[in-house]
Amino acid sequence: MYFPAQGNNYFPLVAPYNEPPRHRPKTPLFIPFTRNNAMMRQTVLGYIASGWPREDIVIVDNSGTADANNLKLLSTSNPFSLDYDLFRYRYGVSILQTSVLLNFAQLQNFMLRVAMARHWPYYFWSxxxxxxxxxxEETPYSSFYERVLNILNEAESSRLSGKSKWAVKFFNFDYLTLVNVDAWRHIGGWDVFIPYYTTDCDAYGRLRMLGYDIDRVGAGHIWDVANVVEDPEIKFFPPSSHPRSDKDGESANNATVEDDNAPNSERFKALRQELQKIQDDKMANSDGRNTWQNMQKGGKGEPWTYDPAGFQAAWWETADSGKKLFEHKWGGGGCDIFELKKTIDDIWKDADEEGH
Structure with missing residues (x-):
């Protein structure tokens, strides 16, 4: 089910130095959601502020809550709650709703299938x-999105000319990924029986076995975070993006009017430092990297809502089962099956053909 953006008066406004070019290729960006509306908001605002066109951003609502989100049936304390009005009416992005809850591998196949149906030769996901x-902070300055376009232009040229067999391009690991759809027609789908951890080992290992490349590229800052900044609209966008008081030329975060006119403002420097600290805290957290997934505890008894604590427990048990299946599928040895000299012929080599 597809819920397009509504209206044409979106906020916050993008800084003039980050506005996307008028003439550009389509750059569809999927951002899958299952839990934590605040985290999704921060991610979407970061992409918009850095120049990514709103109309190209598609949130994939994979909350597994049927029509509860678009009908506003879930409380804000419900981890699966997604604010459709905020994203569609204020931020100008679209939402694509999965029919049922999908695991990570299924989500990858879902995005590939949507791209095929829309005849996209490539897409991005984050x-x-x-x-x-x-x-x-760099000069000469190019926005995050402008650098993405440069990478895309080179990628498409090499794909169409046959000079490069790239299947994915990683922007800071796979935090943002550019996907070559035709390559995956050859590689095949993600293994849905390996739902979470190590499913990437399987997919990207097969990719390399079939002669495709994983290119590592960069376009800007991408932090791996487990928390949100306060007032993200104020911090990601310059003062001119917001209604301004007639009394003074300062915004709520004390940024001056000069902030509007050029990159590398004090606002930017403060936000860069804050996001770095959030990433550092995530890396140092003894409870693991995914604490943000289990921040909200509400929603029990609400429509189509899985018990939040039970969801977390079931998620980890499912992930652990997938790791075991990955080892069985490839005969053990660890994640990097390509470096271990595994081949496609090694898949399920010791499987019991008669079953159990």
């Missing part, structure tokens, strides 16, 4: 636990 900023 994790929702990231902080995005352009390299505003």
């Amino acid at each position: 994790h929702m636990d990231v902080g995005i900023l352009s390299h505003e």
Whole structure:
């Protein structure tokens, strides 16, 4: 089910130095959601502020809550709650709703299938636990999105000419990924029986076995975060993006009017430092990297809502089962099956053909 953006008067406004070019290729960006509306908001605002066109951003609502989100049936304390009005009417992005809850591997196949149906030769997808900023401290300055377009132009040229067999391009690991759809027609789908951890080992291992490349590229700052900044609209966008008081030329975060006119403002520097600290805290957290997924505890008894604590427990048990299946599928040895000299012929080599 597709819920397009509504209206044409979206906020916050993008800084003039980050506005996307008028003439550009389509750059569809999927951002899958399952839990934590605040984290999704921060990620979406980061991409918009860095120049990514709103009309190209598609949130994939994979909350598994049927029509509860679009009908506003879930409380804000419900981890699966997604604010459709905020994203569609204020931010100008679209939402694509999955029919049922999909695991990570199924989500990858879902995005591929949507791209095929829409005849997209490529698309981007992003994790929702990231902080995005352009390299505003660098001169000459190019926005995050402008650098993405340069990488896309080179990627498409090499794909069409046959000079390069790239299947994916990683922007800071796979926090943001550019996907070559035709390559995956050859590689095949993600293994849905390996639902979460190590499913990437399987997919990207097969990719390399079939002669495709994983290119690592960069376009700007991408932080791996597990928390949100306060007032993200104020912090990601310059003062001119917001209604301004007639009394003074300062915004709520004390940024001056000069902030509007050039990159590398004091506002940017403060936000860069804050996002770096959030990433550092995530890396140092003894409870793991995914604490943001289990922040909200409400929603029990609400429509189509899985018990939040039970969801977390079931998620980890499912992920652990997938790891075991990955080892069985490839005969053990660890994640990097390509470096271990595994081949496609090694898949399920010791499987019991008669079953159980």
